[in-house]
Amino acid sequence: xxxxxxxxxxxxxxxxxxxxxxxxxxxxxxxxxxxxxxxxxxxxxxxxxxxxxxxxxxxxxxxxxxxxxxxxxxxxxxxxxxxxxxxxxxxxxxxxxxxxxxxxxxxxxxxxxxxxxxxxxxxxxxxxxxxxxxxxxxxxxxxxxxxxxxxxxxxxxxxxxxxxxxxxxxxxxxxxxxxxxxxxxxxxxxxxxxxxxxxxxxxxxxxxxxxxxxxxxxxxxxxxxxxxxxxxxxxxxxxxxxxxxxxxxxxxxxxxxxxxxxxxxxxxxxxxxxxxxxxxxxxxxxxxxxxxxxxxxxxxxxxxxxxxxxxxxxxxxxxxxxxxxxxxxxxxxxxxx
Numbered sequence: 001x002x003x004x005x006x007x008x009x010x011x012x013x014x015x016x017x018x019x020x021x022x023x024x025x026x027x028x029x030x031x032x033x034x035x036x037x038x039x040x041x042x043x044x045x046x047x048x049x050x051x052x053x054x055x056x057x058x059x060x061x062x063x064x065x066x067x068x069x070x071x072x073x074x075x076x077x078x079x080x081x082x083x084x085x086x087x088x089x090x091x092x093x094x095x096x097x098x099x100x101x102x103x104x105x106x107x108x109x110x111x112x113x114x115x116x117x118x119x120x121x122x123x124x125x126x127x128x129x130x131x132x133x134x135x136x137x138x139x140x141x142x143x144x145x146x147x148x149x150x151x152x153x154x155x156x157x158x159x160x161x162x163x164x165x166x167x168x169x170x171x172x173x174x175x176x177x178x179x180x181x182x183x184x185x186x187x188x189x190x191x192x193x194x195x196x197x198x199x200x201x202x203x204x205x206x207x208x209x210x211x212x213x214x215x216x217x218x219x220x221x222x223x224x225x226x227x228x229x230x231x232x233x234x235x236x237x238x239x240x241x242x243x244x245x246x247x248x249x250x251x252x253x254x255x256x257x258x259x260x261x262x263x264x265x266x267x268x269x270x271x272x273x274x275x276x277x278x279x280x281x282x283x284x285x286x287x288x289x290x291x292x293x294x295x296x297x298x299x300x301x302x303x304x305x306x307x308x309x310x311x312x313x314x315x316x317x318x319x320x321x322x323x324x325x326x327x328x329x330x331x332x333x334x335x336x337x
Contacts, residue, residue, distance in 0.1 A: 004050040013044050024050070067095045067306060068116030070126040072104040076222065076250055077278045078293070079127065082149070085299030086125055093307050095122070104189075104221070106130025113139050123306040131191055133157055144309035148302045151193055151320070158319035160301050162293040164194045167325040168201030168245070171273045171291050174327060175243045176209045179336030180271060183214065184241040186230045186251050188222035198247050198275060216241065219251065227254025235262050235270075242336065243271040249278055252288065271333040287330035294323045 006024070010017045015037065022031045023041040044050075067090050071079045087097045098119055100112040106129050113135055116124055123144040126136065133155035139145055140157060151159035168185075175183050185202045188195045199217055206212050218230040227246055234241055235258065246252040252274040259266060266272055267286050274281065277292035301321060 004045075004048045009041065009044050009048065009050060013040055015041060063122050063310075064120045065095050066119060066121045067097050067303070068119070068121040068124040068126075069097050069099045070102065070109070070112050070116065070124065070128075071099065072102050072127055072129045073222075074099075074101055076248070078149075078249065078276050078295070081278075081295050082127075082299055085296050086303060089300045089303040093303065095303075095307070102129045104129050106132075110135045117142070122310045125302045125306055128152070144306055146302055146306050146309070148298055149194060153193060158305070160298050160305070160321045160323070161194065162298070162325050163322040164197035164325075165201040165204075167275060167291040167293070168198035168247070169205050170201075170325070170327050171245055171275065172202045172205035173209075174289070174329075175245070175271065175273060175333060176205060176211065178271070178333050180243040180333075181211050181214050182216070182239065182241040183243045183245055184216045184218060184230075184234045185245045185247065186219040186227055186255065187217055187247045188226075188251070189220060195247060202245060219247075222248045222250050224250050224254040224257075227251035228258045229254070231255040231258035232262070235259070235264070241270070243273070243333070245273050245275070247275045249274050249276040249281070249290070252276075252290075256284075266332050267334045273333065277328060281330065286332050288332045289330040290328050291325050292328050293325050297323055 006017050006020050010020045013020065019033060019037065020041055022028060023033060023038050024045055028038045069083060069086055071083055074080050074083070083099060090097045098116060098121060100115050102108040102112050109128065109130055117139065121143065124139060126145060126147055127149045128136065128147060133152035136145060136157055137155060145157065147157055147159035149161050151157065151161060172183060185199060187199055190196070203215055206215050218234065219226045227250065231244065231254065244255055246255050252272065255272060256266065259270060264270055272288065274288055274290040277290050281288040281290055
């Protein structure tokens with residue numbers, strides 16, 4: 001039956017609407033409703049496949065059991081994997097996740113946030129795409145919000161992310177330890193905090209090894225096209241690099257295509273490391289050395305933090321967590337020593 005209500009169940013069981021409502025909302029003990037009554041009402045609800053109205057419940061309790069997730073792209077493996085983890089963990093706590101995508105455009109953020117607020121979400125987990133925290137700070141005055149992967153240095157909004165500096169430092173040091181000096185770093189949007197931190201780690205690794213003169217940072221976004229174009233350019237140089245540090249797996253894919261078109265082979269002719277992990281990198285020839293971000297931990301922590309905030313367990317105002325990445329060694333780096 002598709003139109004079952006508290007009234008129809010009350011009519012068939014002979015109990016009042018208020019009694020049926022209290023039983024099906026889990027408040028039988030609070031109102032001292034007998035076990036036999038509870039059993040009869042619940043059995044009738046099961047038989048008629050009664051489903052309570054979540055909207056009506058939300059209006060009464062001022063909760064909708066939904067969490068908004070704002071991400072820049074579903075085409076990027078990192079963000080699709082992150083979204084999957086967030087959804088899985090939210091389900092554990094009884095929440096449904098509503099996803100909106102900014103397509104990496106700052107001008108879309110305000111509209112996406114408005115869409116989530118119009119759905120009366122209880123909290124928001126967000127990966128910002130723009131320069132300004134203003135829209136997020138305004139939303140934070142109405143519902144709990146936590147940033148993941150990216151954050152604003154000028155804001156006290158809480159965030160959870162990878163230690164991007166250490167990840168890039170680790171990757172660059174690995175290349176240096178294998179005898180590489182001319183290492184090109186292909187970056188994403190230069191204004192984003194993860195990108196700035198990764199570039200800082202890259203430059204510090206070169207500086208510590210006395211190789212600052214070889215620093216070469218190129219690119220401006222996390223697209224396959226960016227990786228392709230910038231790799232094409234650096235491979236045309238007379239003093240082309242011996243290694244490339246791609247600051248995302250989308251940049252990596254573009255770089256791989258450019259290397260192949262240039263009749264070169266990864267490792268034999270040029271080494272490469274990717275920032276971000278994905279299982280398919282193990283199945284490439286050669287397998288790709290990469291920096292793995294702790295995606296599961298970020299997603300789990302984000303949901304647990306937002307759920308606590310939804311229930312009024314506020315964290316300190318300046319609440320930030322940075323998690324350590326790890327290097328996964330493949331066969332894409334040649335030892336020049």
